[in-house]
Amino acid sequence: LSEGRARAxxxxxxxxxxxxxxxAEAEASGRxxxxxxxxxxxxxxxxxxxxxxxxxxxGTISLGSGPAPQEFSVVFDTGSGHxxxxxxxxxxxxxxxxxxxxxxxSEGAVAIHSDxxxxxxxxxxxxxxxxxxxxxxxxxxxxxxxxxxxxxxxRRGRGPNASRMCAQLSVVMAVEMSAQPFxxxxxxxxxxxxxxxxxxxxxxxxxxQLAAGGRAAPMLPQFAIYxxxxxxxxxxxxxxxxxxxGRNAARFEGPxxxxxxxxxxxGFWQVEVQAIRIDGVELPTCKAKGKKDGCRAILDTxxxxxxxPKRHISSFTEQLSALAPPSPGGAEEAADCRxxxxxxxxIDIGSVTIExxxxxxxxxxxxxxxxxxxxxxxxxxxxxxxxxxxSMCKPRLMPVSLQAPxxxxxFILGEPVLQRYYxxxxxxxxxxxxxxxxxxxxxxxxxxxxxxxxxxxxxAFGDDDHxxxxxxxxxxxxxxxxx
Numbered sequence: 001l002s003e004g005r006a007r008a009x010x011x012x013x014x015x016x017x018x019x020x021x022x023x024a025e026a027e028a029s030g031r032x033x034x035x036x037x038x039x040x041x042x043x044x045x046x047x048x049x050x051x052x053x054x055x056x057x058x059g060t061i062s063l064g065s066g067p068a069p070q071e072f073s074v075v076f077d078t079g080s081g082h083x084x085x086x087x088x089x090x091x092x093x094x095x096x097x098x099x100x101x102x103x104x105x106s107e108g109a110v111a112i113h114s115d116x117x118x119x120x121x122x123x124x125x126x127x128x129x130x131x132x133x134x135x136x137x138x139x140x141x142x143x144x145x146x147x148x149x150x151x152x153x154x155r156r157g158r159g160p161n162a163s164r165m166c167a168q169l170s171v172v173m174a175v176e177m178s179a180q181p182f183x184x185x186x187x188x189x190x191x192x193x194x195x196x197x198x199x200x201x202x203x204x205x206x207x208x209q210l211a212a213g214g215r216a217a218p219m220l221p222q223f224a225i226y227x228x229x230x231x232x233x234x235x236x237x238x239x240x241x242x243x244x245x246g247r248n249a250a251r252f253e254g255p256x257x258x259x260x261x262x263x264x265x266x267g268f269w270q271v272e273v274q275a276i277r278i279d280g281v282e283l284p285t286c287k288a289k290g291k292k293d294g295c296r297a298i299l300d301t302x303x304x305x306x307x308x309p310k311r312h313i314s315s316f317t318e319q320l321s322a323l324a325p326p327s328p329g330g331a332e333e334a335a336d337c338r339x340x341x342x343x344x345x346x347i348d349i350g351s352v353t354i355e356x357x358x359x360x361x362x363x364x365x366x367x368x369x370x371x372x373x374x375x376x377x378x379x380x381x382x383x384x385x386x387x388x389x390x391s392m393c394k395p396r397l398m399p400v401s402l403q404a405p406x407x408x409x410x411f412i413l414g415e416p417v418l419q420r421y422y423x424x425x426x427x428x429x430x431x432x433x434x435x436x437x438x439x440x441x442x443x444x445x446x447x448x449x450x451x452x453x454x455x456x457x458x459x460a461f462g463d464d465d466h467x468x469x470x471x472x473x474x475x476x477x478x479x480x481x482x483x
């Protein structure tokens with residue numbers, strides 16, 4: 001679409017008309033397999049007070065084909081490429097409160113090398129180190145049956161469950177997990193949803209193996225993510241879903257607008273950014289002189305913030321910061337920055353313009369304007385003081401400093417975008433669909449699975465400026481023989 005038509009599409013709930021054949025395909029696909037997600041919000045404590053929250057969305061999977069599958073809670077992560085579960089061999093502090101995968105207790109499971117070959121009894125296996133935006137995992141490999149969703153209680157003890165979405169898969173058994181961010185949360189592991197090129201081999205890709213096993217034939221080659229806004233004070237609450245084999249039309253408004261994946265060989269759900277605007281004014285950030293100068297954005301369900309190229313983050317923070325609104329409860333109650341008067345942030349990706357309001361990108365709690373870290377906008381702080389206000393609102397932004405081939409002009413579209421838009425990922429056509437997400441009360445009610453055990457968060461992490469960040473985007477992958 002032209003730029004003018006893209007803006008018109010954004011004004012109409014950021015969607016464009018879907019092709020008739022696409023609508024027919026969606027109708028013929030039937031209901032996708034849906035896994036409920038829960039949101040866990042962990043407070044970041046400063047001076048004995050919760051100043052912000054870091055959050056994660058996770059659901060249930062099981063490993064094993066026998067009568068007693070092992071269940072785990074995992075982040076369904078579009079920014080990584082492997083299924084990772086903590087092993088009984090893990091001695092890290094982060095593993096102490098997690099459910100651990102017992103290879104010997106899983107019927108049909110076998111220890112393997114990265115190429116899928118079994119590890120002989122008299123040999124050491126390989127180890128992989130996976131580096132994420134925050135945190136690392138060291139793991140070994142196994143081949144087992146992986147099923148999305150919890151095993152129905154009625155079928156436990158009666159053999160494999162053919163009604164679930166299952167695949168024979170190579171998985172990573174974590175023998176080490178870093179404290180940050182894993183120690184703070186109660187989820188057990190990760191379920192990588194990146195393109196197969198992000199994994200060590202297609203044998204590690206759930207969707208590749210789902211298709212290889214014949215289970216993908218009657219369904220659409222898609223999965224879809226719905227992340228509802230949650231109560232930041234809730235330890236864990238029902239707040240979303242992943243639909244496998246299609247999308248849930250009850251979760252979004254209007255037809256989907258599709259954007260092609262660029263550089264799919266890199267393995268990420270990555271789209272081209274044509275322009276960035278704040279209150280309709282285009283920024284010079286993505287005015288490309290050539291292909292190397294343009295901007296791209298990665299959609300990452302494992303990232304809690306909106307990622308901005310590091311060299312531009314000060315400018316974005318300055319332009320999106322605002323005075324805190326009056327508190328409805330007076331001085332005794334903190335203002336809600338999501339109600340602040342602040343600009344609209346627009347991200348033009350061609351077929352759709354993503355529109356974010358303060359309710360989408362602001363940190364909920366204001367920061368004191370009198371502290372040096374309150375804002376980069378000294379002038380605004382002076383205005384706040386003159387007006388008799390002592391707090392300011394800042395956006396949920398994080399610096400991205402990745403170099404080529406991913407960077408340097410790389411944005412990461414995390415929770416602020418994924419809570420606003422229902423996103424559909426087509427791994428066959430390599431495209432991403434966007435539809436404005438319906439509010440939780442307007443969508444179907446979620447099942448209420450038992451809450452995972454609560455785990456208190458750390459009081460502080462190393463990054464004082466962004467202690468609430470969670471970035472599970474896979475950035476490094478190193479293979480070696482186990483010591």
